[in-house]
Amino acid sequence: MPQSDFKLTSIVRRIIVQMNIDINQLNISVINGVAYLDGKITKTDPHIRKMKNEYSYDNAVLEKKLEKEYKNTLKMMDRNIINAPGVRGAVYKFEKWEKTSAGGWIKKPD
Amino acid sequence: MEINEFFSTDYREYLNQALSRYIEEVLKYYSTFIEEGKIFPDILYNLIIIYLWRDNKDKIHNFLEELLDKNNEYIKYLKLKEYIYSDNKSFRFNKDFPKNLKKEYSSILIDFYENHRKEFDNKPFYYKEFFEILGEYAAKVKNINDAFIFFSLSFLYSKDLASYYYNLGKMHYSNDRTQKAYNLLSSSIEIDDKNSDCLIEFSHVCAELDKETEAIKTLKLVHNRHPDYPDVSYRLGKYYLDNNNIKKAKKYFQKALKYNPKYTSANINYFYLLFIEGNKNKMLNFIDNIENNDLKDIFRFFYILEFKQDYGKLLDLLNKNDNISSEISIGLWDHFIGIMDDEHKLSFTEYLKNNKEILDKDKIEPLTIKFEG
Structure with a gap:
């Protein structure tokens, strides 16, 4: 029986x-x-906060680290959502992030 | 971790040392928000609580001033102000545990208190909030056992059993212990059914456990108190739509859109109901007022396909907006496709097949697959 x-x-x-x-900050629906x-x-996790503290001396390095962290999170989030029983697919309309057709994530230009 | 291991001597010692580490980490955690310019009232509030522990008067007063500058009407903030400026800062540690709390739990908590007694007794304090902040932090970093202890300590000072069960229920829910979360959250609601956050959390737990009737009853309770919560209205609308109660679904989607006109899913579902009704004027008026261009395009696409069959305009939309065919292929618009006239869908796919050069193959295929059923 479908969920x-x-x-x-x-x-x-x-x-x-x-x-x-x-x-x-999200609208979530199915x-x-x-x-x-x-x-x-x-x-909102403390790991991100720690990172911000740790690399506060260099904005470029921090941005790069954060981008990598967000990409990993989005990849994992997408995988977990798609793998949830009953979920057939996912559409994301995020302010700053876009899913590529190859399944990766890119940051939209400001 | 097994229960015996959890309450082992090692763990007790660890916990006694963990407190100062947690305070340090929590302080750093919230301070980065301030450094980033995210000076939100709840962040300021939590920082004040932590600085109360540290007895840092300068910080307390600076943050309090900033907090009240942002919001000087919220009773929670005013109470904190009153507390800070009052001379009578006493607290009461009460060893009356909830009846169903395991004996080992009470023993470790009393141990913890005894070990910190001197420290605690000398620090008049907002203990309930303080330990709740630590508990929430521990839960965030997935140290569930520590979170449990901190929430329990928070309870011991406040005797606020409803809050205690809510915090534990929320924690269990985010750790996939849905049945446990259900029991705790329902116990919390039995004591106090006024905490909307708890009611909303409970409604999600009920939905996951296939207790839809209970979920809806709970959502209605929140909705009656807060008709301005668009998420709650939306979920009620979606429930009624799933159960083919069009009239009620429409009512709730309208309410969701009243308070958040940009709510995409509410717009999609509301337009779907207009689509079922088939009132062209209402549909066109709705499309004209949509701020989201992506949605405007796809609503136009379905409107034109069903009511106008103007293939030139449909092609323009498909060429202009890549999302239309990709979202159709993934199934997001299946409910629209399901109620459309078969002849309209088939004649459009025939047209696409006979004019393959006018549109990318990638866009034609998903449409033909979906429209031909």
């Missing part, structure tokens, strides 16, 4: 919470089994 969108929305939300992504996320991706 209802209502239930799948809660599953997707939990996956995002588990990744320490701020759900207050339509026809397809996860639909739009808004801003902000990681």
